[in-house]
Amino acid sequence: xxxxxxxxxxxxxxxxxxxxxxxxxxxxxxxxxxxxxxxxxxxxxxxxxxxxxxxxxxxxxxxxxxxxxxxxxxxxxxxxxxxxxxxxxxxxxxxxxxxxxxxxxxxxxxxxxxxxxxxxxxxxxxxxxxxxxxxxxxxx
Amino acid sequence: xxxxxxxxxxxxxxxxxxxxxxxxxxxxxxxxxxxxxxxxxxxxxxxxxxxxxxxxxxxxxxxxxxxxxxxxxxxxxxxxxxxxxxxxxxxxxxxxxxxxxxxxxxxxxxxxxxxxxxxxxxxxxxxxxxxxxxxxxxxx
Amino acid sequence: xxxxxxxxxxxxxxxxxxxxxxxxxxxxxxxxxxxxxxxxxxxxxxxxxxxxxxxxxxxxxxxxxxxxxxxxxxxxxxxxxxxxxxxxxxxxxxxxxxxxxxxxxxxxxxxxxxxxxxxxxxxxxxxxxxxxxxxxxxxx
Amino acid sequence: xxxxxxxxxxxxxxxxxxxxxxxxxxxxxxxxxxxxxxxxxxxxxxxxxxxxxxxxxxxxxxxxxxxxxxxxxxxxxxxxxxxxxxxxxxxxxxxxxxxxxxxxxxxxxxxxxxxxxxxxxxxxxxxxxxxxxxxxxxxx
Numbered sequence: 001x002x003x004x005x006x007x008x009x010x011x012x013x014x015x016x017x018x019x020x021x022x023x024x025x026x027x028x029x030x031x032x033x034x035x036x037x038x039x040x041x042x043x044x045x046x047x048x049x050x051x052x053x054x055x056x057x058x059x060x061x062x063x064x065x066x067x068x069x070x071x072x073x074x075x076x077x078x079x080x081x082x083x084x085x086x087x088x089x090x091x092x093x094x095x096x097x098x099x100x101x102x103x104x105x106x107x108x109x110x111x112x113x114x115x116x117x118x119x120x121x122x123x124x125x126x127x128x129x130x131x132x133x134x135x136x137x138x139x140x
Numbered sequence: 141x142x143x144x145x146x147x148x149x150x151x152x153x154x155x156x157x158x159x160x161x162x163x164x165x166x167x168x169x170x171x172x173x174x175x176x177x178x179x180x181x182x183x184x185x186x187x188x189x190x191x192x193x194x195x196x197x198x199x200x201x202x203x204x205x206x207x208x209x210x211x212x213x214x215x216x217x218x219x220x221x222x223x224x225x226x227x228x229x230x231x232x233x234x235x236x237x238x239x240x241x242x243x244x245x246x247x248x249x250x251x252x253x254x255x256x257x258x259x260x261x262x263x264x265x266x267x268x269x270x271x272x273x274x275x276x277x278x279x280x
Numbered sequence: 281x282x283x284x285x286x287x288x289x290x291x292x293x294x295x296x297x298x299x300x301x302x303x304x305x306x307x308x309x310x311x312x313x314x315x316x317x318x319x320x321x322x323x324x325x326x327x328x329x330x331x332x333x334x335x336x337x338x339x340x341x342x343x344x345x346x347x348x349x350x351x352x353x354x355x356x357x358x359x360x361x362x363x364x365x366x367x368x369x370x371x372x373x374x375x376x377x378x379x380x381x382x383x384x385x386x387x388x389x390x391x392x393x394x395x396x397x398x399x400x401x402x403x404x405x406x407x408x409x410x411x412x413x414x415x416x417x418x419x420x
Numbered sequence: 421x422x423x424x425x426x427x428x429x430x431x432x433x434x435x436x437x438x439x440x441x442x443x444x445x446x447x448x449x450x451x452x453x454x455x456x457x458x459x460x461x462x463x464x465x466x467x468x469x470x471x472x473x474x475x476x477x478x479x480x481x482x483x484x485x486x487x488x489x490x491x492x493x494x495x496x497x498x499x500x501x502x503x504x505x506x507x508x509x510x511x512x513x514x515x516x517x518x519x520x521x522x523x524x525x526x527x528x529x530x531x532x533x534x535x536x537x538x539x540x541x542x543x544x545x546x547x548x549x550x551x552x553x554x555x556x557x558x559x560x
Contacts, residue, residue, distance in 0.1 A: 017192075019183060043159060052157070053220045054201050058194035080193045081389060082362050082411055084224040084504040086531045086549055088524040103547055104508040108388045109361060109413070111506045113547060127523055127533060129506055129547060131362055131411070133389070221529060222502050222551055224364040226391045226409055228384040243407055244368040248528045249501060249553070251366045253407060267383060267393060269366055269407060271502055271551070273529070297472070299463060323439060332437075333500045334478035341474050360473045364504040 004029040004070045012069060013062065016076045024062065029070055032102040036063040037119065039095050050090040056116055057085055060128040063098035064112035068132055071105050077135040078110070085128040095119040108134055144169040144210045152209060153202065156216045164202065169210055172242040176203040177259065179235050190230040196256055197225055200268040203238035204252035208272055211245050217275040218250070225268040235259040248274055284309040284350045292349060293342065296356045304339075306346065312382040314346040317399065319375050330370040336396055337365055340408040343378035344392040348412055351385050357415045358390070365408040375399040388414055424449040424490045432489060433482065436496045444482065449490055452522040456483040457539065459515050470510040476536055477505055480548040483518035484532035488552055491525050497555040498530070505548040515539040528554055 010026040023044075027035040038044070038051075038059045046052040061080060068078050097119050104111040109131055116126040150166040163184075167175040178184070178191075178199045186192040201220060208218050237259050244251040249271055256266040290306040303324075307315040318324070318331075318339045326332040341360060348358050377399050384391040389411055396406040430446040443464075447455040458464070458471075458479045466472040481500060488498050517539050524531040529551055536546040 017186060046157060047216055053223075054194060054198035057197050057201075057223070061194050061197075076187055079230070080227055082224070082226050083193075083197070084222070084364055084549070086222050086523070086551065087220055088531055090219070103506070103544060111508055111547070124523060127531070127549060129504070129549070131506065224409070224504055226383070226411065228391055243366070243404060251368055251407070264383060267391070267409060269364070269409070271366065297466060326437060327496055333503075334474060334481050337477050337481075337503070338474035341477075356467055359510070360507055362504070362506050363473075363477070364502070366502050367500055370499070 004031055004034070009034060009066050009069060012074055013066060017062070020062065026066065027097065029066065032067065032071055033100060034063055034066040034070055035097055035099045036066060037095060037097050040093055045093055048090055049093045051093065051096060053087060056087065056091065056096065056126050057083070057128070059096055059098045060085060060100070060114040060116060060126065061130060063100035064114055064130040064132065067100035067102050067112050068105070068110050071102055072110070072134065075135060078132045080130055081133045082131040083128065085126055087126050089123060089125050091118055091125040096125065110134060144171055149174060149206050149209060152214055153206060157202070160202065166206065167237065169206065172207065172211055173240060174203055174206040174210055175237055175239045176206060177235060177237050180233055185233055188230060189233045191233065191236060193227060196227065196231065196236065196266050197223070197268070199236055199238045200225060200240070200254040200256060200266065201270060203240035204254050204270040204272065207240035207242050207252050208245070208250050211242055212250070212274065215275055218272045220270055221273045222271040223268065225266055227266050229263060229265050231258055231265040236265065250274060284311055289314060289346050289349060292354055293346060297342070300342065304342065307377065309346065309350055312347065312351055313380060314343060314350055315377055315379045316343040316346060317375060317377050320373055325373055328370055329373045331373065331376060333367060336367065336371065336376065336406050337363070337408070339376055339378045340365060340380070340394040340396060340406065341410060343380035344394055344410040344412065347380035347382050347392050348385070348390050351382055352390070352414065355415060358412045360410055361413045362411040363408065365406055367406050369403060369405050371398055371405040376405065390414060424451055429454060429486050429489060432494055433486060437482070440482065446486065447517065449486065452487065452491055453520060454483060454486040454490055455517055455519045456486060457515060457517050460513055465513055468510055469513045471513065471516060473507060476507065476511065476516065476546050477503070477548070479516055479518045480505060480520070480534040480536060480546065481550060483520035484534055484550040484552065487520035487522050487532050488525070488530050491522055492530070492554065495555060498552045500550055501553045502551040503548065505546055507546050509543060509545050511538055511545040516545065530554060
């Protein structure tokens, strides 16, 4: 995969996780980072209305996964072994943007920092870090 | 709400988050704890096949939310402020059971420990802790 | 090392981290778990008085490290790659007991759950999880 | 307290936690952030030699505490309720610098992001986030 390449990352994302097509869009990417946008629909909301926490988490996780791909991809079997997330503000029903940055890429582990903001105001709504286990052999 | 009561918790869950109906089921509950089951379908899977991480996280989050309700409910606006999760083993495509236990219920914060296992083998697949902010005034 | 063996674990602990001698004591251990006690002195306290958070964290970390040794030791170079801790209650100036349990021991990672209680009342004061990277080759 | 003021923060730190005098130094501060330096001595090291994980954690915690003081201090009784840390690289026996930044300051909670680097090379060695509970009434 020619990386970092927005179209290539998006193809990878939708091929591996077809259910994301329509809601997710790769906005930008470079070596070690990617930004992923979630267009919010009724299925993402909880009373408030606001995007439900698990959907914010999912956005962070997919953005982290793509950031790993920009350095080591394509590695669809890189899997999350640990995640933490701080929800800072209720996002409301707004579109969200996650920016994921690889802090460490080791032989067996990658650590990624993710910040999630509202697209309209730029307000930071959550911060997360994820640790991925790298598969022993690249799958492609 | 007469709590702990499995039917009451399930009514609460599906009224607040209608999209969960069909996949989720409250299995058991008592003061300070609840178990929630996820029946897995194609929409929850990633290549492996295995339940995708964000769906494991969502199950943990909803189970934690219900455990809080058993002590302080109904408080639909109790919101997650922090979460961490360790993925221990790939769950495969199996139905999952989350057991959430309230470790602390304070005036402003609740801390919940959650363990997620496969229903068929009982293997522990993930462990999580969640911190919830308690709303200032009960909503019901 | 004949493990699980309380005296053997304590020898290991004090040989690797001599500064702990005097304050720490291994209380019990078995395959996959260990309990470690901290006798609290003025150097551990912050205004309250209560045991300062970093000392609670250190107790959790050393207990986790010992629990790993019961299954895979002696591996002094097993290192923490990720940790999370929830402080549930101020411990006050009381002696503390950490019980660490290995939830997963893989080829490259171990995940340990730790619960920290007051020795006198048994009250749970903190919960933590730690991920350790296992060295490629045992050192002993 | 005239804040942000490096000397004022350092006085606050050493008055509240006298044991830190000698090893710690406030390097810089501004509204919502502070940098704190740890001069490493034999008491901080583990075999490697490298700064032991709990000392890296303590540095992060104190830096976060100071960052909160720059916005809301003096509040010595602001206490950590949750912390997570990713250890990215062994720091070796080098002096460390923690930069703490307040991501959210609410009525009851503050969330702080902390990055810890080697002073000599600037290499990032750990990333942490901490949640502090704010006391109901300022103490000063």
